[in-house]
Amino acid sequence: MIWKNVLRFILLVFVQSAILSQIGLPLNLHVFLYIYFMLLLPYQIKDWLVLLLGFASGMMVDILMGTLGIFAFSMTVASFTRVIFFRVAKANEAGQQKFPSLKDMKFRNFFLYVSLVSFVHSIAFFMLDAFSFSHFGHTLFLIIGSTIFTSVAILFCNIIFVSKE
């Protein structure tokens, strides 16, 4: 279980910083697949550890990308969103599996979970990237577009990999 997460951490950080953030999508949209690691951390893990691991994964991408702080900040905010989500939605948490997945949660809940976290992550990332409210329309377009791409990518990943297990 731990090794699976460690592997996921390394692989996703590498994919994110080496491929996804390098090639870039049209219209400067981003796919933040690396948050998939944080999203699939086990239920029983402590909140502070979620935050720290999220921060660490963001920091790793930052170090590799040379954008010190931006991914770390976005990932911290996203981790916090996950913590809050599972504190509020405790009733839906009662699954058989040990970590959140499409299988474990209902599709609606999982989709909500993924899209919410990636939306918050996108907000943090693009607001920090633009660092101003001028051209807010463009920033909003990037946030929503990236949220959609990221959510779809994560759902596909979950369907492909977790369902096979």
Next chain:
Amino acid sequence: MRTLVIFFKRQSYIFLFVLLGALSFYLVVSNNDFQRSIFYSSMVEINGGFFSTTKSIRNFFLLRSTNEALAAENAFLREQLQTSHFKAIHHLDTFRHDTVYRQMFSYIPASVISNSTDNRENFVLLDAGANSGVEEGMAVITSDGIVGIVKRVSPHFSTVVSVLTEGNKISAKIVGYDVIGSIMWDGLRYDCALMVEVPSHVPAHIGDKVETSGYSLAFPAKIPIGSVSEILTDNASDFHTLRILFSQNYKKINKVYIVKNIYSKEIKDIQK
């Protein structure tokens, strides 16, 4: 206390979140030029806004004293205006010190109380006396002409021997010629007199102005007397005799000035 500790333990993730967020934000600002420049310029903006706000609040409380200072300055400036001044000196008895020109004559204003023009010796009574500084021998003039010489002085009044007195001679000259003659009244009419002892080489014309010569203790120079109305020249004589029409109507004198020669005593002393 225990519940507080439990509460903080339960909510510790929030503090961790804030800590990590602040740390990453700090990293962003300190390591990315674009974000740093915007961050610091915003800080300057906030700082300046804060200071200007506090300053305007402070200034609001200073308005009262500022107003007072402005009002004081306004009053000061208003005092400088010409309209704020009136002529402080109404009488002409002024004594002015000057290093180049020494004042020789000062003037005491007076009003005529009684006046005669129809006698052979005419007198004018003035309402200024010794208390006002009037002394015997002072000349009396008006703005239009000469009146006479002070003869007697009481504390509050003085009598003036009018020009209209037979035998009085007043040094005079025709304007434009530095040749002295004398004005004397012939006792006939109150509005004219004779000017005698004018050398015959002086071309006198009717209408020439006659004024005081200034060769007198009493009268200052260039006080108007009258104008030439008739030339009564005797060809056998070396002197002109001119009939002078007084510029001052002696039936109408009211306000006069008593002329005080400041150096009269000194001059009299040296003439002894």
